[in-house]
Amino acid sequence: MATPSHTGLDAAQQHPEATPKETRRALISSFLGSTVEYYDFLLYGAAAGLVFPHLFFPESMDKGLGTALSFVILLAGYIARPVGGVLFGHFGDKFGRKNILFITLMMMGLVSVAIGLMPTYQTIGIAAPLLLVLLRVIQGLAVGGEWAGATLMAAEHVKEKNRGFAASIAVTGGPTGSVLATLILGLFAGLPEEAFLAWGWRIPFLLSAVLVIIGLYMRYRVTESPDFLRAKATGATHTGMPLARVLRDYPKETILGTLAVAGPLFMQAMLAIFMVPYVVASGAVDRQTALMMLTASSLVHIFAIPFFAWLSDRYGRRPVMLAGALISVALVFPMFALFNSGVFWMIALGFMVGNPIIQASMYGPIGAFLAEKFDTESRYTGVSLTFQVGSVLGAGMAPLMSQWLVKLGNGGGTNNIAWYFIFLIAVGAACVLMSKETLKRK
Template identity: 35%
Template sequence: MSTEPPASPTDSPTAPGKPRQAAVAAWIGSALEYYDFFIYGTAAALVFSKVFFPDSDPATGTLLAVATFGVGYAARPVGAFILGHVGDRFGRKKVLVFTLLLMGVATFLVGCLPTYDQVGVLAPVLLVALRLLQGLSAAGEQAGANSMTLEHAPPHRRAYYTSFTLSGTQAGQILATAAFLPVAAMPEDALLSWGWRVPFWASALVVVVGYVIRRRLAETPVFERQVATDAVARMPVVDLFRDHWRDVLRVVLAAVIASVSTIFTVYALSYGVNTVGLERTPMLWVGVLANVVALAALPLWATLSDRIGRKPIFIAGSLGSAALMFAYLGAISAGNYPMIFLVGIVMFGVVYSATNGIWPSFYGEMFTARVRLSGMAIGTQLGFAIAGFSPTIAAALDGEDGTNWLPVAILVAALCLVNVLAVASARETYRVPTEKLGTRPEPASSSPVTA
């Protein structure tokens, strides 16, 4: 970690922000944005193998469809470098408006795509191209929203306010899954011909509502003070890798915990419906209910971390998620609906929320304001890229017939262990003043020597 450039006036405490307004704006924007992002994952698990890859055998078609979900994560590191630079150089607000517009337009166009039967291989090519645009948008969304709320929040409640970004993400996942509940219940012919398109077309509303909300956002006092004192980094990425490369690496390794989410959301859904033969509707309801529980759990975990620290809660959530993934996939394999609901809700709604409620503050607190958005965006998106391809890796690990779930659970446990090691090596930040975040702690002064 580095020290902040010049002492006064840039080291003076920042003016009070507007944490409630920033948190509400982040929540609503993230909910709308991640509705778009997650409806793609649901469609990839349930529909795309038949619409865009019909000439493949069922197992290969599912693998290809799930792989297109991962493509969005591959684009995110590229978007992180671009949007991180924009956010640290020109402001958090510009990033938040741009990401929402890009995500909404790309998602609406997915719903307009021709099928493989209509245009052949061009259909999956266009699908992948639009998924890449979704990935570019998502790269700056959470980092921008987290930076915005963290820099508006009072020092003793940073985790609480930044957790609203992830609450919005969970709400977006609820909306995305709920949008597919009536669609998934449609007759097969209607579902594959036009039904699956409806949730994507709804993104037109997302664009309008989200644009109005984010245009009204106020820039953070921290960034405005940097502009006023000419402390804005000219090349944030250069400063980031010169002064904070260790923290970037920590965030990358810690962010692979998102594999719990992608395995739960995409692989487990596809495994349950396409391999085990479970009904689509109850499997979708597991995700809805787990995310509803997460909406309550996220701010509670965040509030607790504002009192006792980020690291113990983060690590407990990672270890608990690793253990419960074995139980969840085992319950799906057995076709035991009560256990599927119980374990799924506890794992994803309660235990995994311990990490999700903490990381928006914890990652941002590793960096100075000059490079905060770049550090969060690049670090998380490199880690999320690994997580994004976890369903693809899982589909390759579960055997030719797709029934061997144990290697998939072991994969998730191994990634959770990587996360634990990265978090354990980081500095505890919950008591560090906002203006001192990302700086080296001052050495304890030695007792004066008397003659």
């Protein structure tokens, strides 16, 4: 006799909401895992403008060209992220979030350690930058599957009324990873130039192994997403291709979500990767001081993201993100004026305006904003695809676009970057305006 299929009610009874202990464990695991992932990923970005032009390209090459090529390799990692998002999203939607997140974290840690052990151009010639490209692409694949998985593990372990705040806990892994990356790299940047370039820059990459072990332990202990288990019990996860479902059933949501995230992600990467070497080149601050300024702003950023996410739980995703767009447009020119002031405390204030205010105001609700666009059986793939394609358009292009715009012959300098950012924010705000409000009020 055939076994009766599970109804939605049966599934809910078999897989009830997570207990408070399971919820806390999921939130901590998502936060720590995302922190480790972004520590590894952003560490490359922090080193791209300061270290790699000196070590992985010929000494005879112009350092500006070396920096541009380092940013191209950085972009390669971002281009790989949508591929990783679709790949890991497929298996995450079919077989569960937990095991996929274990794999992505392991991949990131191994690649980071490998970068720390890499021989330079002087040792192996052209193989050095080519190997760096390969490792960066593997990093991109891993982080492409990480962001959505960590965000969903947090969001799907809580009640709907708290989903924005819960998703933001995983999202804050980004600035937390940035704090760790820039803080540790900044400490070693205080070494004499010769020692820093010889071995000092390698230590932060090798320390990734310690963080990965902690993150893997926490991921091992976390329970699978209750939402996924309920979908699995109904048989929804065993039918069709998640990517095909997303493209067929959610084309509008995918496009709107992708364009909505590009602006905030541009600001994040521009500050972390382009602005540090920019202010150092101006002579106003040294390398270590600039990294510490970025670290301080990222520390405040950790608390700003959940704050704006909490506001979105109370007032809706769209109102908060649209208000964030207005804040971004109003403050971007003052922010660049602070960076160009040549005054220590004003440059530090520029980072504070950029990260915890401009970037966080629109970025805070992003996790819930994207997750609520898709059903459970397509959610991992849908969120991965929208966020990671948006990251290519925003963060991936940020260093190269910023370097090109600031050197345009029109004399605009950083004002060119500001206008480009305003364009991205305007497009993003229009996409938010065209999106449905997904906050469920009870």
